[in-house]
Amino acid sequence: MADWEEQENELLVLESIYDASVFGxxxxNKRFCHQGHFLARIEVPKPFHVLVPRVNAPDEMQEIALEHLPPIVLDFRLPPDYPSNSAPFFCLSCPWLTIKELEQLSQALDRSWAQDPFTVVLYRWMNLLDTEASDILQLKSSHSLVPLFKELSRLRTFPFRRPRLKKCYRYHGWGHTDIRIFKEAVDPQTLATFLTEYNSQEKRRLFDLQWLTCQVCLTSKQGCDFELMIGCDHPFCRDCLREHFRIQIESGCASQLRCPQEKCTTQVLPTQVKALVGDALGSRYEESLLSAYLDSQEDLTYCPRLQCQRPVVLDPGLSMAQCANCYFVFCLYCRMVYHGVQPCRLKPGEQRAIRDEYLSATPAGKQAMEKRYGKRTLQLLVDESLTQDWMQENSKKCPHCSISIEKQDGCNKMTCWRCGTYFCWICMKALRSSGNPYQHFSDPSSGCFNKLFEGAEEIVEEDDHEFGEFL
Structure with a gap:
């Protein structure tokens, strides 16, 4: 009865010390013994990585950087006469340790019992695995798993002869004598994936327990309310990140969706966006990424038909393309129906932009534009646009017939050469054709009062100066 009470007291103490995630x-009762398990999480050196053979090239090593390793599992059973007469039965297992390494830990547990026998020992064992296992195993910054896979390869081909020990020796081999060691055979790729996934899960578990300040809303929250940006690990609370994603997608800036951290250029993955904002907005984000990718491809364009807009693959060296969906054949330059060797027809709004581009282009650029639009077409466009610019700066339109008129000299009372309308050059107001058209300049209520010869003196002075050069 005393052993049973000591066992109960020990288990109660352990349950108060350890979290349910590591101790269970x-x-x-009187017929069945107490049983349980303990997960010993080993603290690894920093930095730390394991060496795993590559699947297709076993002689080459793959380095996997880790911060956390899967725990060593201690399964125990308390016999009825523990602790007065017997030690607990136990079994050790760990996917990344060899049988020899597990035996070293098993022997360390035996020594711990031998140092102070017939007293409760579970806490000492758990503390030993937690704090001393790394030293016992002599873990360094680089840990090779090659011996583990060589051992597992040998065990898979081991012949079974003694049925009674078949279960124990199924993976361990006849050289293994400690039946308290359990080892499961796994291939290198499976173990590498498991180690990587466990490392990520453990980092997230520890992160969830922290308290952090969101850099967007400046609110302190627990880590479980935060989302780590995939690719850069910058933390933001889910509420802020969800709203940031929603605004960017709905405003049409989804293709520029980046981590909110200042100066961070990490692009957000569609899976993370969809997990926060839902399938509808997530699908819009994926479509915008696809569209941005297609726009960046030089050998892709879109069908110019509004009812189609499907991607079209371009043939190198050709100035035409055909949509595979609606079979529309179009010119790559003007986006109109293909016109063969005829130059592209320019829209009025495009003429000035094309002229500026042509005038500022390099010789190679001008040659490419001449091939696209035609040299004569571009020359006429340049001449016409330059003429229009000059006329806008140096002429005005008749207020009656809108013909362009240039003033060379004289007073500000002008006469249209086409329709004969009198008008004021200053205010462009049509003057009376009957009576005195100069009344406009002598009327005190007029804005052009006494301005009949405004500007004419400068012209006269300039002419006098030019004439004086010949004297």
Whole structure:
């Protein structure tokens, strides 16, 4: 009865010390013993990485950087006469340790019991695995798993002869004598994936327990309310990140969706966006990424028909393309129906932009534009646009017939050469054709009062100066 009470007291103490995620127990009774398990998380050196053979090239090593390793599992069963007469039965297992390394830990547990026998020992064992296992195993910054896979390869081909020990020796081999060691055979790729996934899960578990300040809303929250940006690990609270994603997508800036951290250029993955904003907005984000990718491809364009707009693959060296969906054949330059060797027809709004581009282009650029639009077409466009620019700066339109008129000299009372309308050059107001058209300049209520010869003196002075050069 004393052993049973000591076992109960020990288990109660352990349950108060350790979290349920690392320590669990299944209570027994007079017929069945107490059983339980403990997960010992080893603290690894920093930095730390394991060496795993590559699947297709076993002689080459793959380095996997890790911060956390899967725990060593201690399964125990308390016999009825523990602790007064017997030690607990136990079994050790760990996917990344060899049988020899597990035996070293098993022997360390035996020594711990031998140092102070017939007293409760579970806490000492758990503390030993937690704090001393790294030293016992002599873990360094680089840990090779090659011996583990060589051992597993040998065990897979081991012949079975003794049925009674078949279960124990199934993976361990006849050289293994400690039946308290359990080892499961796994291939290198499976173990590498498992180690990587566990490392990520453990980092997230520890992160969830922290308290952090969101850099967007400046609110302190627990880590479980935060989202780590994939690719850069910058943390932001889910509420802020969800709203940031929603605004960017709905405003049409989805293709520029980046981590909110200042100066960070990490692009957000569609899976993370969809997990926060839902399938509808997530699908819009994926479509915008696809569209941005297609726009960046030089050998892709879109069908110019508004009802189609499907991507079209371009043939190198050709100035035409055909949509595979609607079979529309179009010119790559003007986006109109293909016109063969005829130059592209320019829209009025495009003429000035094309002229500026042509005038500022390099010789190679001008040659390419001449091939696209035609040299004569571009020359006429340049001449016409330059003429229009000059006329806008140096002429005015008749207020009656809108013909362009240039003033060379004289007073500000002008006469249209086409329709004969009198008008004021200053205010462009049509003057009376009957009576005195100069009344406009002598009327005190007029804005052009006494301005009949405004500007004419400068012209006269300039002419006098030019004439004086010949004297």
């Amino acid at each position: 127990v299944r209570r027994g």
